[in-house]
Amino acid sequence: MSSQGPSVPLERRFSPTFRPSEDGDADRETVQPDLFGKSRFGWEVIEEKRRCVIIADAGAGKTHEMLGRARYSEQRGRHAFFIRIENISEAFEAAFDIGDAESFEAWLGSNDDAWFFLDSVDEALLKDSLTFERAMQEFAARIADARERAYIIISSRSYAWRALTDRQLLEQLLPYEPPKAEELDEEDLEEAGQAAASDPSKPADSVEVVLLDDLDDDDIRMFAAHLGAANIEEMMNEIKRTGLSTLSGRPFDLLGILAKWRSDRELGGRLGYLSHSITTQLDDIDQTTGSIDQNKLREATRCIAVSVILTGEAEIRVPGSDSTNRGFNPLEALPDWPKEDILALLGCTLFTDPVYGLVRFRHRDIRELLAAEWFAQHLAKPERRTEIEAMLIREQYGERILAPRFRPILPWLVLLDDGIRREATAIRPEIAVEGGDVASLPVEERRSLVHSIVEQIARGEDDRGARDNEAIARIAHADLTADVATLIEQHSENDDALFFLGRLVWQGQMTDCLPLLLDIACNRSRGRYARIAAARAVFTSGSDEQRDRLWDSLLEVPDGDQ
Numbered sequence: 001m002s003s004q005g006p007s008v009p010l011e012r013r014f015s016p017t018f019r020p021s022e023d024g025d026a027d028r029e030t031v032q033p034d035l036f037g038k039s040r041f042g043w044e045v046i047e048e049k050r051r052c053v054i055i056a057d058a059g060a061g062k063t064h065e066m067l068g069r070a071r072y073s074e075q076r077g078r079h080a081f082f083i084r085i086e087n088i089s090e091a092f093e094a095a096f097d098i099g100d101a102e103s104f105e106a107w108l109g110s111n112d113d114a115w116f117f118l119d120s121v122d123e124a125l126l127k128d129s130l131t132f133e134r135a136m137q138e139f140a141a142r143i144a145d146a147r148e149r150a151y152i153i154i155s156s157r158s159y160a161w162r163a164l165t166d167r168q169l170l171e172q173l174l175p176y177e178p179p180k181a182e183e184l185d186e187e188d189l190e191e192a193g194q195a196a197a198s199d200p201s202k203p204a205d206s207v208e209v210v211l212l213d214d215l216d217d218d219d220i221r222m223f224a225a226h227l228g229a230a231n232i233e234e235m236m237n238e239i240k241r242t243g244l245s246t247l248s249g250r251p252f253d254l255l256g257i258l259a260k261w262r263s264d265r266e267l268g269g270r271l272g273y274l275s276h277s278i279t280t281q282l283d284d285i286d287q288t289t290g291s292i293d294q295n296k297l298r299e300a301t302r303c304i305a306v307s308v309i310l311t312g313e314a315e316i317r318v319p320g321s322d323s324t325n326r327g328f329n330p331l332e333a334l335p336d337w338p339k340e341d342i343l344a345l346l347g348c349t350l351f352t353d354p355v356y357g358l359v360r361f362r363h364r365d366i367r368e369l370l371a372a373e374w375f376a377q378h379l380a381k382p383e384r385r386t387e388i389e390a391m392l393i394r395e396q397y398g399e400r401i402l403a404p405r406f407r408p409i410l411p412w413l414v415l416l417d418d419g420i421r422r423e424a425t426a427i428r429p430e431i432a433v434e435g436g437d438v439a440s441l442p443v444e445e446r447r448s449l450v451h452s453i454v455e456q457i458a459r460g461e462d463d464r465g466a467r468d469n470e471a472i473a474r475i476a477h478a479d480l481t482a483d484v485a486t487l488i489e490q491h492s493e494n495d496d497a498l499f500f501l502g503r504l505v506w507q508g509q510m511t512d513c514l515p516l517l518l519d520i521a522c523n524r525s526r527g528r529y530a531r532i533a534a535a536r537a538v539f540t541s542g543s544d545e546q547r548d549r550l551w552d553s554l555l556e557v558p559d560g561d562q
Contacts, residue, residue: 008222008223008226008227009222010215010219010222010223011042011043012042012043012061012065012212012213013040013041013042013213014040014041014042014045014046014054014210014211014212014213015033015034015040015210015211015213016033016034016038016208016210017031017032017033017034017055017209017210017211018031018032018033018034020163020164020167021164022164031055031158031161031163031209031211032532033211040213043065043069046069046153046210047069047073047115047151047153048151049151049153049208050150050151050152050176051152051170051171051174051176051206051207051208052152052153052154052207052208052209052210053153053154053155053156053161053166053167053170053207053208053209053210054066054153054154054155054156054210054211054212055155055156055157055158055161055209055210055211055212056155056156056157056158056211056212057157057158057214057250057470059247059250059251059252059253059363059365060212060214060249060250060251060252061212061250061251061252062119062120062155062212063119063120063155064251065212066082066117066119066153066155067082067097067098067117067119069115069117069153070082070097070098070099070115070117071098073115074098074099078113078114078115079099079103079106079107079110079112079113079114079115080098080099080114080115080116080117081096081098081099081103081104081114081115081116081117082096082097082098082099082117082119083095083096083097083099083116083117083118083119083139084097084119084123085118085119085120085121085123085124085131085132085135085154086123086124086131086135086314087326088118088134088135088136088138088139089131089134089135089137089138090326091326092138092139092142094326098117104142107146108143108145108146111149112149113149113150113151114146114149114150114151115150115151115153116139116143116150116151116152116153117153117155118139118152118153118154118155119154119155120154120155120156120157120160121154121155121156121157121160121161121166122156122157122160123314132166133169136169136170136173136174137173139173139174140173140174147174147175147176148176148177150174152174154170158468158469158470161209163209167207167209170207171206171207214249214250215248215249215250215251215254216249217236219249220236220239220248220249220254221236223251223254223258224254224258227255227258229258229261229262230262231265235257235258235261235267238261238266238267239257239267244257244267244269244270247270252362252363252365253270253273255277256273256274256276256277257273259273259276259277259280260272260273260276260277263276263280264276269437269439269440270436270437270439270440270474271369271412271415271436271437271440272437272440274365274366274369275369277366278298278301278350278366278369278370279294279298281348281349281350282294282297282298282301282348282350284348284349285297285344285345285347285348291341292341292344292345297345298373300333300334300337300342300345301345301350301370302370302371302373302374302377303333303334303374304316304328304330304333304334304345304370305361305366305367305368305370305371305374306333306370306371306374306375307328307330307332307333308328308361308367308371309367309368309371309405309406309408309409310405311328312405313327313328314360314361315327315328315358315359315360316328316330316346316351316358316359316360316361317329317330317357317358318343318346318354318357318358318359319331319339319342319343319346320339320343321354321357321358326358327357327358330342330346346359349362350362350366364408365435368408368409368411368412368435369409369412371409371412372409372410372412372413372415372416373412373416375388375392375406375409375413375416375417376413376416376417379417379419379420380417385419389419389420389423391403391406392406392410392413392420392424393420393423393424393427400423400427401427402424402427402428402431407431407434408435410424410431410434411431411432411433411434411435411436411438412435412436412437414431414432414436415436415437415438415440415441425449425452428463428465429449429452429453429456429466430453430456430462430463430465430466430471431465432449432475433449433453433465433466433471433472433474433475434465434466434468434471436474437474438474438475439474439475439477443479443480446475446477446479446480447480447483449475450475450480450483450484450487450504451483451487453466453500454487454491454497454500454501457494457496457497457500458491458494458496458497460496466500467499467500469503469507472500472503472504472507473507475504476503476504476505476506476507476508476510477508478508478509478510480504480508480510481508481510481512481513482512484501484504484505484508484510484513485510485512485513485516487501488501488505488513488516488517489516492516492520495526495527495529495530496530498520498526498530498533498534499527499529499530499532499533500533501513501533502517502520502530502532502533502534502536502537503533503536503537505517505537505541506533506536506537506540506541509541510541511541511542513537514537514538514541514542514543514546515546517533517534517537517538518534518538518542518546518549518550520534521534521535521538521550521553522549522550522553522554535550535554538550
């Protein structure tokens, strides 16, 4: 299945993950790939799993992939449904993007299997923390009499997935009980036997969690070629030089990179090319209508974006649509705009195609950047600064906290307003790496941030916002190598800090730190996750001699086991 329309023949791959531990901190664990003796796989394997959760970063293309596979399954004659999780509990019959309530009822009355693509946990949580749980309860009730015939695939961003609690919720609400041997024909028995032999330890009703892999270099070259990019090898070198390799592995971000490459033949940071992407897409509206000023369009998108953040309504109602009263009404944010101009704006590629009279921002990062631009614009007005600051940073029980509703926009806002950056990072330094483009900050500020983040992790005072692989990649640059080496030495006995620092070394290719991590990876008395992070850094960036030493250590049988 193509990752960006049928003309780009990319086959997306997935990685298995470690099953979470059963202790009380399991929900705080970052989902990690488990490739020890295991292989990556494609959609054909995903669709054989009865209960599967796909974890993906923003812009990785999970919604596009889920929609594409749902359509493909439908075209093959299967019962297939794509459903927005956030709409299930409020209006199940209207929650279908592919399939509908009538075809769902037809499936219930049949004896056939069906494939459900449920997107996504993180969008559901924008409304409130219980939306996902309520949606799964409603969905489980709807398919209760046919759940053994359902293949259920759920998507989520990593930060929204609670590794133990959400898995247990799905296992409780959507258990799968395989048919008894006497109910199977000869062919089914043979397939069941092969599955059991391949993994006899795996419980039949387990929920499998997988990671959607980034595009590799060959995928990026193919993607670029199909979109008509010139000087692709030069672009690939520029991607690596500017530290955009992690971002270029995601289709949405790659589109932004390609647009900027075609325009400027050079690449800036993440902030630069996302801003360029917004401008380009708004320019298309201006050229089409010839009547709306670019600055006016930008201001309007900012107003809509901040309204979505303030209301918690991800869906935006298309003016004139009589099919729904759901979603945010953009006329409230743009009362002086003619309806036809709002329709032109909502019809641009910043927004999804309308479904049941509703659109949404195509990518959350763009929505959050635009909202941050709105806040930065109003913070610049002296008469409004105190009011806006009070919305973003609040007093609670004698402590200053970051307002949860606005946390997603703060990684961008700290780049646009110096005062907010000082205040927000003093409270939660990890906010700078949870999104945005921290690499655009001066090296001295990034050094200070890394030290502050690691100190909080070591004291157990962080809220894990910086521990996500995507967050680490944003700040993992070689110019921080000396600071990271110092921090490894300072926190050599703290496994939580080392788990973070090991991944920082791996993502930033900080080879001068590898001797320190090699000792940790070889030390059997260290914690599991600290050793995993240290070993991965050595295996991905180390010399042949360092890798050989680590292999010898891992293969060595402890004295007590001989």
